[in-house]
Amino acid sequence: MQFKTSFSALALSLISLLGGTQVNAQSPTRPTIPLLDVKNVTTDCDQTIVEFKNKIQQFENIPLAEAQSTWFTTWNQFAATVEDFTSPISILSNVSTDAKVRQYADECLVKYSAFSTDLYQNEKIYALFKAATAQDSIDAKLKKDILIRFEDTGINFSAEKKAELKKILEQLTLLTQEFNKNIRENKSKVEFSAAELKGLPASYIANLEKNATGHYLLGFGYPEYYPFMQLADNDTARKKYYYEFTRRGTEKNLLLLKQITDLRADLAKLFGYASYADFAIKDRMAKDPATVNKFLADIKNIVTPLEKQDLAQLQAFKAKTLSIPLADAKIEAWSSSYWSEKYRKANYQVDQEELRKYFPTEAAQKWLIDITSQLYGVRFEQANIPVWHKEVRYFNVYDTNTQQFLGGLYIDPFPRDGKYGHAAVWPIYSSSTAIQRTPIAVLVTNFNRKGLNADELETFVHEFGHAMHNILSKTRYVDQAGTSVEQDFVEAPSQMYEEWAKNDQSLLQLSKYCAPGCPKLTPTLNKKINAARNYGRSIRYARQTLYAQYDMSIHAADAKQKDPLKVWQDMEGQTALGYVPGTEFPGQFNHLVGGYGAGYYSYLWAEVIALDLLSAYKDNLMDKTVGQAYRQEILSQGSQKPATELIQNFLHRPANNQAFLKEISGQSSK
Incomplete structure (x- = not known):
C-alpha cells in the first residue's frame, strides 16, 4: 500500500520529528539529522503554515509575464518545502511512540488541509500556472496535472460554492483521521x-x-x-x-463511513458529477465507473464458479478429516483460512509457521536489499542516526556505478501499540533533479520478529517495490516524483516485484544471509510453496473483487440512500462464504477512507499491468539489463509521462491482459 499526502508538496524542520534525515540539496551525500521534541510539533506547525501563507501572498504579486518562464521553478521549490512539512507529519501520526505526538500531528494536518484548500482555490496562483509556458512534454504534463488539481478544488466555483467545498474537505480530513484513529488506538x-x-x-x-x-x-x-x-x-x-x-474499528466507524460517503457524494454533486466514483476516476487510467464495473464484473464471472469449486473441495477435505457427513462440514468465513492451511499441509507438505525458519526476518531484509541491489545497480549502506524507535533502521542508497547518493530508506518492521497496523510506504521526501533533491521513503510493516511466512515475505517485497519506486525516481519536479502516477497504476510496480518472493532464481539466495544459519530452501520445497500459495487463489480473487465492488457501490450515484453496513451485509451475503451476523467489516476497511475510496479496484487493475510488465524478464528475473531498463523507463520517470506511455516504452507495445486471465483462471504456470 502506498501513501501520499493529497496535495503533494510542504516544510523543512518537521522531518526531524521522525528522527529523520534532512538532505542538504548542495551536499546530498551528507544528510543532517536535527531532532525536535513534542512541543515543537504544535509550535512549528502554526508558525510554518503562517510562513506558507506569507509566501503565497508574495507569489500573488508575480507578474504573469514573468511567470511564463520562471513559475515552474518557483513552484517546484515551494512544493519541496511544503512536502517536507506534510509528509513527516503524516507518518508521525501513524508511527510515533508518543500518543500526544500522534494527536498533535493529526491536528496539524487538519490545519494544513484548510491552508491547502485555500491555496488550490487561489485564482491568482491558478493564473500563474495558466500563464506559465511549457518548454517540453514534462512541463506540459506538470501544468496539466496541477491545473486539474486546482479545478478539482473548485477554482472555477463561485465564492459560495468554494466555501461549501472547503467545508466538505475539512470535514473529510477530520472524519478520516477519526476513523483511522479508532482502529489504530484500539x-x-x-x-x-x-x-x-x-x-x-x-x-x-x-x-x-x-x-x-x-x-x-x-x-x-x-x-x-x-x-x-x-x-x-x-x-x-x-x-x-x-x-x-x-x-x-468500533460501531463509531460505521457512522463515520456513512458521513464520509455522504460528504463525497455532496462533493461530486458540487462539480456536476453523478457520483463520487465519476469524480474520482475521471483522471485515472480507467476514466469512468462503467469501465471499472465491467472490469470487476468480468473478473467475478471467471472466479465465482472457481471459488465454489475450491470451497467444495475444502468442504470434502474437512468432512474426510473429521469423519463427519459432508453436509456438516460447511466452510465458514472464520474457518476458511484454517482449513485451507490444513489442506496445504496435507497436499503440499507446506506449513506456513515452519517457513519462518527459512525466512528469518533479519535475513529476509538483507536478502531483499541485496537482490534489489543486483537488479537495479544500487548499494544500501546502513547509517546510525536517531530514529523514532530503536527497532527502526535507516539506509543510504547509492548508485553502484556512479556512487551518486540516490536517497534514504527507513524500515519500521515490527508491531507496537499505537502504530499503523498494516504494511505501507510513505514517501517523505520526493525527488527533483532541478534542485538536486534526493528522496526519502519510510517502509512500515508489522512482522513477526523471528521470521516470515511466504505471504509475509511477499508483502515485504511488495512494499519494498513502492519504496524503490520513490527512491529511484529521477524526476525534474517534486510533484511528478515516484508514486505520483495514476492511482490505478501505482500498485503495478510493487505487484510485479512480488514475483521475486516466489521465483527460484531470486528466492533460493535467501539462506546465504542467515546468521546463524537457517535451512536452505530447495527448488523442490519452493515448488510446493508456490503450489500451496496458488491453491485457493479463486477465493482470494473473489474476495478482492467483492471489496472493489463494495467500494464502487458505496460511491455510486445512489450512495446517499445506502447504509454502508447494509450494503456489505447484502453483498457479502451473496458470496459463497456468506455474511456472519454481527460482523462489521466496513468499519475497519481503512483503504476506503484513505486514498483508495472509489479506487480499491486499482489493486486488480494494476495486477493486469504488473503481470504483463513481468513478461519482459522472460525466464531470467535477475537480468540486470532488463532491470536497468525497467529502472529507467518506469521507476525513474514517476508521472512525467502517462502510465500508458511508460508501459509502452518498457514493453515496446501496449499492455494486454493475457497473463492476468491465466492467473485468475488458474492456468498460470507459476
Missing part, C-alpha cells in the same frame, strides 16, 4: 483459555500476554491474528476472534 484484547490455543506453536504462545486468571490476551496486530486464524483448532475460538477483529 487497545482491546480478546481473552482465550489455554485450551482455545491448541494447534498454535509454543513460540507463538510464549509471546502472548496473560491476565490474572492465566488466560491469554490477544490484540488485533497481524502477527497475533493471522496465525491464530490459520492454526487454532478450536472453531468457536476462531469465530470469536474473527467477530471481534471485524469490529475493531
